Amino acid sequence: MRILLDKFSKSFGNTKVIEAMDLEVGSGEMLALLGPSGCGKSTTLFAICGIHRPTSGRILFGERDVTSLPSQERNVGVVFQSYALYPHMTVEENIGFPLTVRRLPAGDIKKRVADISALVHIDKLLGRRPAQLSGGQQQRVALARALIRRPDVLLLDEPLANLDAKLRLEMRSEIRRLQKETGITAILVTHDQVEAMSMCDRIAIMKEGEIVQIATPSEMYNDPRTAFVAGFLGNPPISFLKGKALGGAFVSGDGNFRLPLGSLRNVGDGRALTIGIRPEHFGPSGDLAIEGKVAFAETQGRENLYDVVLADGSVLRSIQPVRDDVKLGDCVRWNLSSEAAFVFAEDGRRL
Amino acid sequence: MIAPAAIMIFLFYLMPAILTGIFAMTNMSTATGISGGVFQVTQGAVNRLGPDMPELASGIAEPRFVIDEEGLAALEALKLKPGYAAELRGQHIGEVFASRREAERVIKALRDRPSTREVKQISDLFNRSVLNTRFETREALIGNLEKLGFKLKPEEQDKVARETYTGWVWTTDNFKVIGNSPDMAKIFLNTAFYVAVTLMLFNVSYALFLAVTTHYMPPATASIFRAVWLLPRITPVVIYVLMWKWLTWDNGFISMFMGQLGVPPKNYLLDNAYNAWFFVILINGFIGASMGMLVFSSAIKAIPQTHFHASEVDGASRWQQIRYIILPQLRWPILFVTCYQTLSLLASFNEILLSTRGGPGRATEVWSLAAYHTALNNYTGNLEYGLGAALALMLVIIGVILSLIYLRVFRYDTLISKPLIED
Numbered sequence: 001m002r003i004l005l006d007k008f009s010k011s012f013g014n015t016k017v018i019e020a021m022d023l024e025v026g027s028g029e030m031l032a033l034l035g036p037s038g039c040g041k042s043t044t045l046f047a048i049c050g051i052h053r054p055t056s057g058r059i060l061f062g063e064r065d066v067t068s069l070p071s072q073e074r075n076v077g078v079v080f081q082s083y084a085l086y087p088h089m090t091v092e093e094n095i096g097f098p099l100t101v102r103r104l105p106a107g108d109i110k111k112r113v114a115d116i117s118a119l120v121h122i123d124k125l126l127g128r129r130p131a132q133l134s135g136g137q138q139q140r141v142a143l144a145r146a147l148i149r150r151p152d153v154l155l156l157d158e159p160l161a162n163l164d165a166k167l168r169l170e171m172r173s174e175i176r177r178l179q180k181e182t183g184i185t186a187i188l189v190t191h192d193q194v195e196a197m198s199m200c201d202r203i204a205i206m207k208e209g210e211i212v213q214i215a216t217p218s219e220m221y222n223d224p225r226t227a228f229v230a231g232f233l234g235n236p237p238i239s240f241l242k243g244k245a246l247g248g249a250f251v252s253g254d255g256n257f258r259l260p261l262g263s264l265r266n267v268g269d270g271r272a273l274t275i276g277i278r279p280e281h282f283g284p285s286g287d288l289a290i291e292g293k294v295a296f297a298e299t300q301g302r303e304n305l306y307d308v309v310l311a312d313g314s315v316l317r318s319i320q321p322v323r324d325d326v327k328l329g330d331c332v333r334w335n336l337s338s339e340a341a342f343v344f345a346e347d348g349r350r351l
Numbered sequence: 352m353i354a355p356a357a358i359m360i361f362l363f364y365l366m367p368a369i370l371t372g373i374f375a376m377t378n379m380s381t382a383t384g385i386s387g388g389v390f391q392v393t394q395g396a397v398n399r400l401g402p403d404m405p406e407l408a409s410g411i412a413e414p415r416f417v418i419d420e421e422g423l424a425a426l427e428a429l430k431l432k433p434g435y436a437a438e439l440r441g442q443h444i445g446e447v448f449a450s451r452r453e454a455e456r457v458i459k460a461l462r463d464r465p466s467t468r469e470v471k472q473i474s475d476l477f478n479r480s481v482l483n484t485r486f487e488t489r490e491a492l493i494g495n496l497e498k499l500g501f502k503l504k505p506e507e508q509d510k511v512a513r514e515t516y517t518g519w520v521w522t523t524d525n526f527k528v529i530g531n532s533p534d535m536a537k538i539f540l541n542t543a544f545y546v547a548v549t550l551m552l553f554n555v556s557y558a559l560f561l562a563v564t565t566h567y568m569p570p571a572t573a574s575i576f577r578a579v580w581l582l583p584r585i586t587p588v589v590i591y592v593l594m595w596k597w598l599t600w601d602n603g604f605i606s607m608f609m610g611q612l613g614v615p616p617k618n619y620l621l622d623n624a625y626n627a628w629f630f631v632i633l634i635n636g637f638i639g640a641s642m643g644m645l646v647f648s649s650a651i652k653a654i655p656q657t658h659f660h661a662s663e664v665d666g667a668s669r670w671q672q673i674r675y676i677i678l679p680q681l682r683w684p685i686l687f688v689t690c691y692q693t694l695s696l697l698a699s700f701n702e703i704l705l706s707t708r709g710g711p712g713r714a715t716e717v718w719s720l721a722a723y724h725t726a727l728n729n730y731t732g733n734l735e736y737g738l739g740a741a742l743a744l745m746l747v748i749i750g751v752i753l754s755l756i757y758l759r760v761f762r763y764d765t766l767i768s769k770p771l772i773e774d
């Protein structure tokens with residue numbers, strides 16, 4: 001079912017958290033809501049599931065306006081960041097709760113609990129209480145509880161934040177599989193860009209209550225609309241160099257370094273610019289040599305990570321296949337791929 | 352740090368309970384005093400001895416006059432005519448007279464002719480009656496009885512000593528009295544009714560109702576409501592009960608209102624037992640509910656907000672939220688309030704004392720009020736501390752037993768493992 005936020009605004013007292021947000025999530029689509037802490041991700045979710053009423057604007061499920069409907073009538077499954085499992089109920093009672101309150105016959109509930117718990121692999125834990133479960137098991141209970149009454153919309157608020165790396169990987173694919181199997185429209189709130197990129201059809205990046213860009217993961221990565229978006233996606237993150245336009249090229253602050261602007265060569269001389277270079281576009285191969293000193297070196301197993309300080313003090317990051325000929329403090333002369341650099345105006349907009 | 356705490360515990364917590372236990376095993380009263388007593392053949396003692404030892408009882412009730420050396424020495428000390436003493440010693444020593452008249456006939460017949468006034472004076476000296484005479488020790492009492500010609504077997508001596516002792520003694524009679532008294536049975540039922548109804552209707556149910564209602568109010572409104580609901584607890588109880596009396600008196604508000612409808616004024620509080628109970632329970636209920644309300648409110652506040660959000664999203668209505676989320680998580684606070692309020696309802700009687708004084712008749716007399724009336728304030732003026740303490744002791748025991756039962760019913764063992772489950 002399609003979700004549409006139409007000029008949705010939310011403030012708490014005098015604090016405006018979200019202002020006039022427009023967002024559309026297609027039916028059966030999984031959207032990641034990505035952004036720094038406090039930007040309003042949870043607030044948006046809470047409005048969609050009806051816990052918070054919007055200050056203004058509309059929320060539509062399909063063609064139905066649900067803005068003033070209470071949570072109970074929206075048929076939304078939510079996995080809360082803290083799971084919000086009921087401590088006094090067993091796993092079975094927790095999962096069955098949405099059906100219990102709909103007064104379904106006990107036999108039906110039992111059967112559906114059995115089905116859904118098999119789906120998330122917790123069918124052996126039904127008699128336990130939440131405190132007797134590991135974090136990952138609790139998370140799956142929460143997921144089962146959100147899915148059991150076949151919701152139109154599934155909202156996941158940082159569901160993987162508390163898990164260890166391995167479980168996180170496992171759950172990522174598990175959630176994605178379930179979402180695809182059931183065809184539910186889902187929104188995943190996360191801080192973690194890898195999570196967002198690997199699980200979702202599209203990503204919406206939020207900043208201070210606004211959506212800066214919505215796109216598929218690869219579009220977002222390869223064609224960021226602002227410096228903020230470019231900085232937010234990618235690990236290790238993109239590096240920025242400040243300078244200005246001069247004669248159809250970017251010239252760094254101290255004038256030592258020139259990067260032809262190609263299609264952007266008409267930018268007026270003297271205009272302040274920032275270029276962004278992803279770490280994979282700086283290394284032994286490329287078309288534009290640049291010199292610097294290795295200030296940081298780290299191996300990540302398959303790849304090595306370097307920070308290179310340029311003459312003007314700015315830093316370029318580089319990621320390369322493992323090599324052991326470069327050490328901390330060495331002077332290096334590596335290359336940029338000039339056409340892969342992003343050019344941003346002073347206000348962060350991509351040119 | 353243990354020493355001061357131990358001293359405090361001993362002095363102010365254990366001692367009262369121990370003393371209650373000790374007093375409960377005595378027959379202390381205003382009559383016996385709380386220090387030692389003397390041996391005194393009172394009319395009451397004579398009556399008590401009557402059935403078993405009729406001879407002795409009738410004998411010691413009579414005056415006795417004995418011509419003995421003790422009396423003669425006293426007579427000589429009076430410095431009347433020396434002939435009196437000499438003749439009495441010579442002719443009559445050892446004689447016992449069953450009445451003053453007989454003794455005085457002999458004295459009057461003395462050769463030196465004592466005057467009527469002297470006869471009286473002399474006969475007094477030989478009066479060995481024991482009725483209403485105080486003997487400091489048991490030996491003095493028995494010795495005197497022997498002199499009067501009562502030869503008592505050891506077990507008879509025991510009985511006489513027991514019945515004539517005016518101080519307090521150790522006894523378990525208090526419990527027999529309580530067990531056999533139909534009055535106490537009625538008071539026991541009163542107490543059970545009063546505690547059960549006040550507890551269930553007000554201290555728990557009404558308090559839960561208040562706590563849940565305020566939970567669903569906006570915070571500012573909720574604080575106002577809570578503050579107002581605390582007023583009965585904050586108002587001095589004397590004043591608070593006075594308000595209820597104004598409401599229910601013959602010329603109170605209810606009477607005035609009913610007067611408009613043509614009903615003659617009456618005292619609605621003490622009119623009949625039903626009304627008395629109605630108001631006693633209301634008065635106590637509104638005061639008592641405040642504690643439960645506070646405990647339940649803070650317990651509801653302690654439930655994570657996300658549980659409410661999650662249950663709403665899961666489709667639970669308010670009723671279902673209360674039933675499935677709030678109440679199960681209030682098990683421990685409900686147990687606590689039930690226990691605590693049972694004990695405080697059992698022990699406190701001030702509201703009843705101030706409103707109905709246990710009336711009409713003894714319709715609203717509860718156990719603790721009966722203890723108070725017995726030990727500290729009764730109509731006959733003989734305050735029976737021992738019996739009162741026994742009543743109090745039984746309250747303590749009942750309280751402990753009830754607490755143990757509650758712990759079982761609420762399955763305390765699962766409750767204490769709960770914090771582990773909580774997070």
Ligand SMILES: Nc1ncnc2c1ncn2[C@@H]1O[C@H](COP(=O)(O)OP(=O)(O)OP(=O)(O)O)[C@@H](O)[C@H]1O
Nearest residue numbers: 012015017035036037038039040041042043044191
């Ligand atoms: N009930 C509230 N009252 C006042 N301000 C609130 C309330 N809830 C959230 N806010 C504010 O709204 C802003 C957005 O909060 P929100 O919880 O949506 O952030 P978030 O993007 O989910 O952050 P995080 O990633 O840390 O969870 C924050 O600045 C927060 O302080």
Ligand SMILES: [Mg+2]
Nearest residue numbers: 041042043157
């Ligand atoms: Mg959040």
